[in-house]
Amino acid sequence: xFSRSLNLPVAGTETFFxxxxxxxxxxxxxxxxxxxxxxxxxxxxxxxxxxxxxxxLLRLEIEADPPDPARQIVIDEIQKVPAxxxxxxxxxxxxxxxxxxxxxxxxxxxxxxxxxxxGRALRFELRGLTAHELGSAFDLERVLNHGYLPRIYESxxxxxxxxxxxxxYLREEIAAEGLVRSLPSFSDFLDxxxxxxxxxxxxxxxxxxxxxxNKTAKGYFQILEDTLIGSWLPxxxxxxxxxLAVSPKFYFADVGVVNTLARRGQVRPGSExxxxxxxxxxxxxxxxxxxxxxxxxxxAYWRLPSGLEVDFVVDDxxxxxxxxxxxRIHSGHLRGLKAxxxxxxxxxxxxxxxxxxxxxxxxxxxxVLPALEFAKRLWSGGLIGNPI
Numbered sequence: 001x002f003s004r005s006l007n008l009p010v011a012g013t014e015t016f017f018x019x020x021x022x023x024x025x026x027x028x029x030x031x032x033x034x035x036x037x038x039x040x041x042x043x044x045x046x047x048x049x050x051x052x053x054x055x056x057l058l059r060l061e062i063e064a065d066p067p068d069p070a071r072q073i074v075i076d077e078i079q080k081v082p083a084x085x086x087x088x089x090x091x092x093x094x095x096x097x098x099x100x101x102x103x104x105x106x107x108x109x110x111x112x113x114x115x116x117x118x119g120r121a122l123r124f125e126l127r128g129l130t131a132h133e134l135g136s137a138f139d140l141e142r143v144l145n146h147g148y149l150p151r152i153y154e155s156x157x158x159x160x161x162x163x164x165x166x167x168x169y170l171r172e173e174i175a176a177e178g179l180v181r182s183l184p185s186f187s188d189f190l191d192x193x194x195x196x197x198x199x200x201x202x203x204x205x206x207x208x209x210x211x212x213x214n215k216t217a218k219g220y221f222q223i224l225e226d227t228l229i230g231s232w233l234p235x236x237x238x239x240x241x242x243x244l245a246v247s248p249k250f251y252f253a254d255v256g257v258v259n260t261l262a263r264r265g266q267v268r269p270g271s272e273x274x275x276x277x278x279x280x281x282x283x284x285x286x287x288x289x290x291x292x293x294x295x296x297x298x299x300a301y302w303r304l305p306s307g308l309e310v311d312f313v314v315d316d317x318x319x320x321x322x323x324x325x326x327x328r329i330h331s332g333h334l335r336g337l338k339a340x341x342x343x344x345x346x347x348x349x350x351x352x353x354x355x356x357x358x359x360x361x362x363x364x365x366x367x368v369l370p371a372l373e374f375a376k377r378l379w380s381g382g383l384i385g386n387p388i
Contacts, residue, residue: 001028002025002129002133002134002135002137002150003133004025004029004032004126004133005130005132005133005288005292005379005388006029006124006125006126006291006292007292008029008030008033008100008124009098009122011033011034011036011037011070011071011072011098012068012069012070012071012072012098013098014098014121014122015088015092015097015098015099015100015101015117015120015121015122016099016100016101016121016122016123016124017078017101017102017103017121017122017123017124018030018100018101018102018103018124018125018126019102019103019104019106019123019124019125019126019228020104020125020126020127020228021104021127021128021149021227021228021229021253021254022104022165022168022169023149023150023151023152023165024126024127024128024148024149024150025126025150026076026102026104026126027076027102028150029126030074030076030100030102034071034072034074034100036071037071037072037073037074037100038067038071038072038073038074039074039076040058040073040074040075040076041076041077042075042076042077042078042080042081043076043077043080048080048081051081051084052080052081052083055081055083055084055086055087056087058084058087058088058091059087059090059091062091062095062097066095067097069095069096069097069098072098072099072100073097073098073099073100074099074100074102075088075099075100075101075102076102077102077103077104078101078102078103079103079104079105079106079107085101085117088101088117089117089120092117092120099121101121104227104228105226105227105228106226106228107223107226107227125228125291127148127253127284127287127288127291128147128148128149128150128253128254128284128288129148129149129150129153130148130284130285130288130289130375130379131143131285131371131372131375131376131379132375132376132378132379132388134153138372138375140281140371140372141268141269143255143281144255144267144274144277144278144281145158145256145259145266145267145277146158146159146162146256147162147254147255147256147257147259148253148254148255148256148284149165149254149256152165152256158256159260162256162257162259162260163260165257165260166190166257166260166261169227169229170183170186170187170190174186174223174227180220180223182212185210185211185212185216186220186223188209188210188211189206189210189212189217189220190261191261191262191263192205192206192209192210193206193220193221193224193230193250193261194252194257194258194261194262195262196250197230197250197251197252197258197262197276197280198249198250198251198276198279198280198283199249199250200247200248200249201221201247201248201249201250203217203218203221221250224250224252228253229252229253229254229257230250230251230252230253231250231251231253231287232248232249232250232251233248233249233250233251233283233299233300233301233312234248234298234300234301235247235248235300235301235302235303236300236301236302236313236317237300238316238317249301251280251283251284251287252280253284255277255280255281255284258276258277258280259273259277264277269325269327269355274325275324275325277325278323278324278325278371279311279323279325281323281371282311282312282321282323282353282371282374283299283311283312283323285374285375285378286299286312286314286321286378287299289378289379289384289385289388290314290385292388293381293385293386293388294384294385297314297315297384297385298314298315299312299313299314300312300313301313302317302320302336302340304339304343308335308336308339309336310322310336310337310340310350311323311336313340314384315384317340317344317348318348318349318384319348319349319351319383319384320337320340320348320349320350320351321351321352321353322334322336322337322350322351322352322353323352323353323354324352324353324354325354325355326354326355326356327354327355327356327357328356329352329354329356329368333352333354334352334362334366337350337351337352337366338364338366341364349367349383350365350366350367351366351367351368351369351374351383352366352367352368352369353369353370353371353374354368354369354370354371355370355371356368356369356370357370358370359373
């Protein structure tokens, strides 16, 4: 069992939502943090039926057996019965109780309770395992092949579990919730979208490959975002000397899922698929660190019309990071970071995350960091923010 880096409120002090893709370990984390919590698990068929048909039962049961205010009331998979949020809202107001509302999809919740408790609840997101959480168990090749989901990373049969995960996602999150009209078209879309992981998305190309309209393709990407399977990385848009690209990129939340959908097979160092998986991992580490320690920070990418770009920039380009799955960094790998320095009127910390055995620095100040060294410095607060 891994120690997770996400710090949740002390029991009985805050109401909050905990979002995250399926199997990131949300329930396990909540059980660790709130061992005395009062639990409602909507994955259980009997509890789902009771509250789906009579959501007011939540209030009636709590009024009949009031919990200790210092205990957290946990509702797991809240998106399955969004109407419960009306009762939660009333119990927060009337009885000052604190809830942990856990879910893997905000889509139905937004439709069923648009204001998400009117700002009365904090928001947290649990992502897949990071290098910091894995500690001595961190194995870069294993991570890049099998992804960040705890159960799959530890499994002796990760490929089979990944195939099952993708199938379960289609069946449970999409088919069961009726989010799409044509499951075969959406399945084709997933395969096509996986090939665009870490790239600017062409709705026209993906729509053509799937036999759907551009509008439908955009809607499918929204489903991926709502169900936390992926997220957009915007282009940096602050004014500089030249006009910058504005189209966002899309990253899947788990590289193992991408590998399965794209049918990459075993990704090995030196291959194009290894490089793409490596970039996804650097994105995962940065986004996870910011989500846990600097939730108000912004992550983006930087690109000139000429095509020169930097994979990731943080906030007002306080930090610029290029991901290169190479064991020997040369001047061609540094072109984007050098262009960034020419465009910006101030100092920016610039680095390449790579497979070099030891860290070093170029004559103009670009840091070259091995992957594990990058992760150590990131999570210790040595790159941005505070240590975890």
